[in-house]
Amino acid sequence: MLRFAGFELDQRREELRGADGTPIKLRPKTFEMLRLFATSGGRVLSKQELMEAVWPNVHVGEDSLFQCIRELRSALGDDRRQLIRLASGGGYLLTAEVEVEPEVTAGGEVAPLAQAVETRPPAPASGSMIQATSQRSIFGFSRRAMVAAVAGLGAIAGLAVAAPVLKPDLLFRRTPPRIAVMPIVDASSDSRGVVMAAEVTGRLVDGFAKIQNVSVVAPGSAAVAGVEPAGLPAASSDYEIRGELQHGDQSWTLRARMIKTTTGEVQAVAAASVAADEADAQLAQSRLAAGVGHVLARRLNEMLVPSAPSSSPRGSSAGGDKVALEQALASINQTTRERYGAAQSMLQNALTEDPDNVDLAVALASLQMRGIQMVWFSPEEAVAVEARANATLERALRSKPNSIPVLEAHCRFLSATNHFVKSLVTCAKALSFDPWNGSALYLIGLGQIFLGRFDDALATFRQADRYDTPPASRWTWLLGAGWANLLMGRDEEALPWLQRSIAITPATGRSHMLLAAAYQRSGRFEEARAAMAEGLRLRPGTTKLNVTPPWKNVSPVCLAASARIVQSMVDAGLPEQ
Template identity: 80%
Template sequence: MLRFAGFELDQQRAELSGADGTPIKLRPKTLEMLRLFATSGGRVLSKQELMEAVWPNVHVGEDSLFQCIRELRTALGDERRQLIKLASAGGYLLAAEVVAAPEVAAQVEVPRSAPTGEVAAMPQHASVGLRRRAMVAAVAGLCVIVVGLAVAAPVLKPDLLFRRTPPRLAVMPIVDASNDSRGTAMAAEVTGRLTDGFAKIQNISVVAPRLAAVAGGDSTAAPATSSDYELRGELQLSDQSWTLRARIIKAGSGEVQSVVAASVNADAMDAQLAQSRLAAGVGHVLARRLNEILGPSASSSARRTSSTGGDKVAVEQALASINQTTRERFGAAQAMLQKALTDDPDNLDIAVALSSLQMRGIQMVWFSPEEAVTVEAKANATLEQALRSKPNSIPVLEAYCRFLSATNHFVESLVTCARALSFDPWNGSALYLIGLGQIFLGRFDDALATFQQADRYDTPPASRWTWLLGAGMANLFMGRDEEALPWLQRSIAVTPATGRSHLLLAAAYQRSGRFEEARAAIAEGLRLRPGTTRLSVGPPMKNVSPVCIAAWERIVQAEVDAGLPEQ
């Protein structure tokens, strides 16, 4: 048992608890990283050392390390990064005294009639007899437990008696069908990135394919033994575009579960970015499909939790409206979902999609204060019910993450979004919400890195404007106005009707000395958001870091200088 900064880390039970004894949930990899910190004696651990210890024999990128660090800081309430510190050489250390709790000696109960000293003086044959009787008693107790489980088995669910082995996914080497000298290396790198990504998913295990010898002494990949699913794909090059086609196959039957294709321009970006986007483009879709396959199925007597047919179309269109936000699209999507929910009031997927959409409406200030209170309460009830029913569902976790962000519960939002990423590591929407929470907590550097990671993945593309806007915001909050401009401009090019983006662009122009462009941006922002003033331009400041509030006030002053009305 290791104790530090009011926390207890039980190494035997692999459990972290707070000062009040309440267990704190952590992913196994994150918990292992905390154990390394706690047992390092205050030593700085390099990034490479951490990655090799936490992910032995698996090649992972630094984003996996950063996610664990973020989760640790969140779990430890370390928003100011005073516990898990970044060292000047680039590694990390736990800046707290760690004390090993003394072991409690096992006590032997002695019969009251015998003096204490008689036990030690007992003849050897007598102590052997005691051990035999203790062994007989232990075996008898074990038999009682086994019989009890046998009796209970027909009544209890199997998951309560035995932990199920996670489904196994074999990531097969991507086949190079490009007829290009770069194809072999590109296919191998994409295979590695897909393997790394799926290895991060919480409820599956990734197995390597077996290598089978073929004529000529070469080797070819064969499916891993006892895998439940296989990921197979081909990489092609045509019209100066790399295209990756991939599918998930059920190993036992050969049934194709999902097919997806992703393309990138071969000349418009460097090879590493192309590899990242190809892997993310197919990985994002296939991870969500696996999440659906492995989710709980609703029984005939249970409340319906899945959408089919027209309901599914309504949900998909509404989700597109969340990402490509305009007030008109928002209103149309809300009306469509409300009608679908009226027709099928027990459909939890539709209710979750409506709640997620309405949270976007709250963030964009498209509800009156009175409406927002009602919408928030109803969304909270819907999402809590959905989490009880489908705790591992990516759409439910995304919706709840958006709810927590919209209601200024930023720390809780970081935890929930990280959980969504543990089922879809390429989830750009979750990364955006994490970055937004980091901005409001005053962690601008972390936020920029998170938004840049989302941009490297670029999935789903419909959400692209959000992390582009986020990267512009992060630079703006750090006073890097020139660096903020291209991010904000790219965001507006994708989604020009938000208004808030134009107002932030005006601040960047104003502080860069481009005053005419600043005034034009303010005018466009006010056209899209009429009635906006200094008093109403900002988001609610509950739970916002003083560092963020001070930076925000400087941005608003620049907007006022560019022409934003005071009141």
């Protein structure tokens, strides 16, 4: 937590609050710029430094920077430009003294700060221009020398990371594929369309800029989105993202496509819609961008990480394998016992005919990890399934280390086998190829829960809900948000999340049992017993002894909070034995 001039900058929740604790809305890029100012230790930040930090791998003009500065001054009430001041060299700095409140861990220890904030020099008494400080030295080396050294190391590391993911032709050119995100065309007849299209464009640019080993250029956009012409023609890109925004009586609809620039061939199409009466404009913009970005990012990953060739002699293998993979994906995301069994049989049959197919083997491993998480295997079966899945995923990671489905499956495996810290790392890598991946966010939130980081988990589940992609996984992060609220004792707040999750996927049983605990702790005892009865009907044989997953590597904080929830389930009618 950083405090300055009566404001609080909550880095964990990515939130700026005023003196009365009221959140102040900022766009993500504007918040990131304020974070840079607050952690700079009073140093003047040049325009180039700000643009490279806030828009990494994106070519934007200075108007993007100026808009963020204007938004910050407006949010901070800095009409006289005294808090964020212009330096003589053209850079900016935050003149207020920043106080750092260190994070306290569950054991009462002070966690090390991710970034130190230096003592801030006193601000000049008058004048709107501040002389930029001279070049600093770090451990005896000049700042320029340090930057050169870091740049050299970064170049070496970048080549090591890029080699597995890029196609040979792109690798030999030693340049990452360039994606041009063209301004979304406003094809609506609504007065809000221009602003909506510009904001969605900006969110798409931000998202694609997070993807590893691609370079993003925004050839032009409206000033509202904070994206300016880069001075580079779209023809200099390998692929273009183009889209149109339409407005109907019931919804806003965004249709987008990814086009290979040299041939004009459409590589992927995507569409997303949000309700026309959605009151939260930022939520609508986020979901439109995520809805198409998620589909296009996965298609881009498929093109850069091609599937391994099939060994099947059947001429129709590809079509059958595709059906099996699609069925498995649907069953992983929206699981019922019946669908799970059908998908498992389909994948096993496909693998019998094509035993060397990596994609099929990974899909089966991921599906079976869902079965372990749902406790649909006996302990003996689970051990054998884990061993086979581990061997499958190790082979897949060697051949396709940057494949989104492989990384997702590995993340699910690590989560299901209680390797939570490793699962966070693997899921983060999956997000580096698809920043809108709700399934990966759900698994990250799950790991945070078991590590006792309930606030982080709730924020992660909320982020997944803001993206809402893929929609088939929606029930998982809704369930996660309800669970996180319960663990923190926010029983009333847990209810709507759990109810929404059950409305989408009502057959899991465990969701009803969590709902029963929330009702019980809210004093709604009849509803608690009804919810527990439904949970037991769906999961017969569940007792206090087997209602929870294995507790290996689980934080004591999570263990204690979970024990209280289980006792509430018992009070609502869960058998003890």
